[in-house]
Amino acid sequence: MPELPEVETVRDGLERLVVGAVVRRAEVFRDYSVRRHAAGPSDFAGRLAGQRLVAAVRRGKFLWLPLTDDAGPGAAPDRADDPARAPGEALLAHLGMSGQLLVRGGVSADDWRHPHLRVRLHLEEAPVVDGVPARFLDFVDQRTFGHLSVQDLVPDGSGNPAGQGSDLPLLPEPVAHIARDLLDPYVRPEDVARRVRRRRTQVKRALLDQTVVSGVGNIYADEALWRARVHGRRATDRMRQADVLRVLDAATEVMSEALARGGTSFDALYVNVNGQSGYFERSLNVYGREGEPCRRCGTEIRREQFMNRSSYFCPDCQRAPRS
Incomplete structure (x- = not known):
């Protein structure tokens, strides 16, 4: 199972490659992969459409991408760290035993599809890295223990940043019981x-x-x-x-x-x-x-x-x- 170093490596990649992008639409290819989204796959996809990914945050083995519907051109990706414009929801990911979040760019949807592709986000306005913007964020999971969901953000309770990658004391409600990790600067x-x-x-x-x-x-x-x-x-x-x-x-x-x-x-x-x-x-x-x-x-x-x-x-x- 991916542990903190592996999940932090993924978080760092998401921060560089997809933060600031807008989700044009989401496709769910396996309902079980969004089982923690109580309202079901259609609601999951609908809640993501038109949302901007404004940060990539991690606590322990959990990853989340705060969302804002302020998806106008030029919207700043660091809005997630502005308390006056704090997002209320986030795309939450747990990789389970074999989950992968893979960023793809420069190909059409039909040119590449992993055999274990479970969810695909179609992106616009993604950062340009090495001359190519990200076009897809794919959730691939062979053993299907991982999951994605859209969750409400709640106060951390400490007043300190809730995770690596954001200055806000907010985290998804299902992560509220998770302790901080040993690389967290606020851990004693x-x-x-x-x-x-x-x-x-x-x-x-x-x-x-x-x-x-x-x-x-x-x-x-x-x-x-x-x-x-x-x-x-x-x-x-x-x-x-x-x-x-x-x-x-x-x-x-x-x-x-x-x-x-x-x-x-x-x-x-x-x-x-x-x-x-x-x-x-x-x-x-x-x-x-x-x-x-x-x-x-x-x-x-x-x-x-x-x-x-x-x-x-x-x-x-x-x-x-x-x-």
């Missing part, structure tokens, strides 16, 4: 560490709890725990504040490094808006390396079942807690 790691220690759970479960801290998934949780020399089954209420902070610092480091390299890709499902894969997988130390030597001590990496997934760890560097 000490506060996150205290929340982790209050959970009375295993530390890896706490890292994956998006209401505690967002953006961390299975891959980067394993990588962070390895860097911090902490086993994922450590009980959070028995950990010292300093130990939890070490894990959070490691998660921040590994996600920052992955973001600099465009995220982690194992196959064609993980791509940015241009269809290019990230390559941080070359730097993974434990995830997916069962049976290989630990790069720190040489001990064989092990895998164990975890929440219908897998955890990878070094049994020497990350000593398992006693039962």
Whole structure:
């Protein structure tokens, strides 16, 4: 599943390539991909027609594009950061396991259609990049766990910017319960560490709890725990504040490094808006390396079942807690 670095890479691409564009019309090719839009596919398409995409914003693994019907020529794309003209709705996207938002330009609708195309937005007045404006924003999703919807924006409650990419304290209502992520400038790691220690759970479960801290998934949780020399089954209420902070610092480091390299890709499902894969997988130390030597001590990496997934760890560097 795409995690924070992959989703932020997509957000950055949307900000450069489609913010400021007007949605001429929307096509829904699979109703299930807009299942979170309660009024149905026709209403989804109708709500988008004529709307300008005024920002690209992210919190954790959620992306949203605030909308305004002020679609006159020359309308400024930064209107989303003007409180006096704050948008009331946004196109919300969650990529699920295999969702992709792909920007296309310079071709007609019939020239290119992905076999797993679920939703297509036809764009006008998009930014011109390398001499070509974007013409389509496609939502492609092979496994169909992702979804798009148009949602009302609600106050964040903190008074601070609600996500990366906008200065407004507004976010889609379904995202209101999602915690800030470790790359958010308004996050205090000490506060996150205290929340982790209050959970009375295993530390890896706490890292994956998006209401505690967002953006961390299975891959980067394993990588962070390895860097911090902490086993994922450590009980959070028995950990010292300093130990939890070490894990959070490691998660921040590994996600920052992955973001600099465009995220982690194992196959064609993980791509940015241009269809290019990230390559941080070359730097993974434990995830997916069962049976290989630990790069720190040489001990064989092990895998164990975890929440219908897998955890990878070094049994020497990350000593398992006693039962």
